[in-house]
Amino acid sequence: MGYTIDPTIIRDRFARSTNEQLIDIAENEIRSLTPEALEFLLDELRKRNIETSQIAELEKKVTRQHNKNVSRAHSALAQDLSKEGMKLAVKMKLENASNSDIQEALQNTGISSEESLRIIGSLGEKAAAMNKTGNKNLRYGVIMLLLGCLRFFIIQSKDDLNETIILLLVLSGILFSIIGLKIKSDAKKISEILEQESLEAQ
Structure with a gap:
């Protein structure tokens, strides 16, 4: 069950869910939730009168998964930037651009200095x-x-x-x-x- 729909609908669904349903989601389905949905789940868990030790453990679990999801999202973004950066580097090198010009262009797209040098070195x-x-x-x-x-x-x-x-x-x-x-x-x-x-x- 992946929550990739309107954030308002996600928040409302969690609000209408029973404690048992929220616990089941937190224990079994958090891998399928987006970072935004995880935040909604965590907020809703904190509002409920669930036994303290149980909600604390669930919060830890949700937070760990949230961090993993954010890390994966950053990794995917970095890979996309790297692919686009290589396309740009190839295009500019075909135009006989200097490495310094290519590096500057790559950094202007948000690619780090280290990654831009790696791209140039991989041409x-x-x-x-x-x-x-x-x-x-x-x-x-x-x-x-x-x-x-x-x-x-x-x-x-x-x-x-x-x-x-x-x-x-x-x-x-x-x-x-x-x-x-x-x-x-x-x-x-x-x-x-x-x-x-x-x-x-x-």
Whole structure:
């Protein structure tokens, strides 16, 4: 049971719940509650005339889960920022931006100085990963083009369905190939820029 609906509805539901229902939620369902719902639950528990030691234990349990949820939320946000930061770093490096300019741009998005340096330092690995992705897209493209050609020569049917399938295979093959070549080209450019920067730094 996850409380991801209107906060007012969540608060009202807890207010209408019996002590036993609240205790059951606190003991068995707190992992599914949002940080906001946990706060509502904790507030409602404090209002009830539940035995002191019991409510104290429940408060500890709810507080621990709240801290875990907040930590997970911060971790997820940091991961999202890091992914977006890498996209920005790749874009700027393709434009031949300096590392200091990239670092400044990353920090302007809320990324820490330490994380921005890690992202910049990982551009070489990112270029290698991009090259692999480009190769994979190229393989898909070639396979689809071959399937389209084979279907054209082997199945001589002129019906609309067969022609549509052939067209889709060929167009998909061309699209995947173009995307693959573009990714590989970007990866190569980044690698060349990084290599040149390394030579200039020596």
